[in-house]
Amino acid sequence: MALFRKASDDKAAKPGLLGRLSERLGATRRALSDNVGQLLRRKRALDAGLLDELEIALITADLGVATASAVMSDIARRVSRQELGDADAVYGALREVLYEIARPCERPWPGGERPLVVLMVGINGAGKTTTIGKLASRLKGMGQSVLLAAGDTFRAAAIEQLGEWARRADVPMISQPRGADAAAVAHDALQAARARGIDTLLIDSAGRLHTQTGLMDELVKIKRTLARLEPRAPHEIILTLDGGIGQNALMQVEEFHKAVGVTGLCVTKLDGTAKGGVIFALAKRFALPLYFVGVGESAEDLRPFEARAFVDAVLPAETDRDRV
Numbered sequence: 001m002a003l004f005r006k007a008s009d010d011k012a013a014k015p016g017l018l019g020r021l022s023e024r025l026g027a028t029r030r031a032l033s034d035n036v037g038q039l040l041r042r043k044r045a046l047d048a049g050l051l052d053e054l055e056i057a058l059i060t061a062d063l064g065v066a067t068a069s070a071v072m073s074d075i076a077r078r079v080s081r082q083e084l085g086d087a088d089a090v091y092g093a094l095r096e097v098l099y100e101i102a103r104p105c106e107r108p109w110p111g112g113e114r115p116l117v118v119l120m121v122g123i124n125g126a127g128k129t130t131t132i133g134k135l136a137s138r139l140k141g142m143g144q145s146v147l148l149a150a151g152d153t154f155r156a157a158a159i160e161q162l163g164e165w166a167r168r169a170d171v172p173m174i175s176q177p178r179g180a181d182a183a184a185v186a187h188d189a190l191q192a193a194r195a196r197g198i199d200t201l202l203i204d205s206a207g208r209l210h211t212q213t214g215l216m217d218e219l220v221k222i223k224r225t226l227a228r229l230e231p232r233a234p235h236e237i238i239l240t241l242d243g244g245i246g247q248n249a250l251m252q253v254e255e256f257h258k259a260v261g262v263t264g265l266c267v268t269k270l271d272g273t274a275k276g277g278v279i280f281a282l283a284k285r286f287a288l289p290l291y292f293v294g295v296g297e298s299a300e301d302l303r304p305f306e307a308r309a310f311v312d313a314v315l316p317a318e319t320d321r322d323r324v
């Protein structure tokens with residue numbers, strides 16, 4: 001069953017949605033397409049100097065050195081084989097190369113397990129709780145039963161914040177008082193999810209840095225506790241990343257993956273940053289599923305990641321370039 005409509009379907013249903021995605025990603029589009037477009041519009045010869053400048057423009061738009069260099073060696077090879085004759089051809093090729101990099105990250109939300117157990121992890125303020133709230137609304141809207149687990153027993157008001165999202169989405173939440181063992185909350189929640197025949201259990205967790213060994217150990221304990229009840233649980237360990245941190249996101253994926261094993265990503269706050277090009281760096285380096293991107297604070301601002309729509313929004317097709 002296709003649980004999530006793609007942005008392209010949304011576009012058909014609600015005219016202008018692609019336009020709105022493009023609006024939300026405006027800062028990243030300006031960082032990427034304005035600079036690249038400007039270089040290519042000058043109608044200069046496609047020489048090594050221009051290709052170097054394009055590479056710098058990609059690095060500046062937060063694709064990172066490794067990804068920008070890989071992209072531009074591909075383009076340079078095609079220029080030298082005379083496959084790309086002019087600036088427009090280079091621009092089109094760039095769009096295709098970026099699409100091919102991002103495409104493996106476009107994956108459907110997992111199905112098949114019941115309850116599907118999802119543990120949300122990430123550093124402080126990345127957007128974990130908000131993303132869980134938005135996802136709960138989305139799944140509920142698709143007819144699923146959802147249970148939230150207030151696994152952040154550490155930060156003041158974290159339980160109330162998740163509770164507010166639970167109320168908005170009209171889904172139940174399992175919690176214990178602040179300071180309780182997060183693994184115990186996860187344990188109770190999984191038992192409740194099974195007893196109530198819940199489709200998806202979303203477990204929040206406290207924000208932490210990889211250097212906070214005690215807190216990282218807590219995640220390992222949550223994982224172990226869940227696996228004792230259900231060997232394959234948690235089925236998904238999703239790392240929420242703040243898109244505004246740019247290249248630091250790469251290190252966060254590495255560190256969280258080392259500690260608990262990350263099965264997928266959500267990248268938030270792409271509406272408020274020019275650093276959205278980091279998605280290409282993440283895709284190139286890890287090719288992990290990027291289930292959702294956050295482009296605002298309300299429930300409908302969580303969008304399934306669609307590589308084509310993303311590339312169109314940040315590096316519009318030639319014909320769209322003046323319009324957006």
Ligand SMILES: Nc1nc2c(ncn2[C@@H]2O[C@H](COP(=O)(O)OP(=O)(O)OP(=O)(O)O)[C@@H](O)[C@H]2O)c(=O)[nH]1
Nearest residue numbers: 124125126127128129130207268269294295296297
């Ligand atoms: N503009 C925008 N703001 C977002 C997005 N996602 C989250 N936020 C905001 O980011 C802030 C932090 O979000 P939280 O969900 O509390 O982050 P968290 O990872 O749970 O934080 P801790 O629990 O402190 O670790 C909140 O003010 C959210 O409204 C997004 O996609 N766009």
Ligand SMILES: [Mg+2]
Nearest residue numbers: 128129152158
């Ligand atoms: Mg939180």
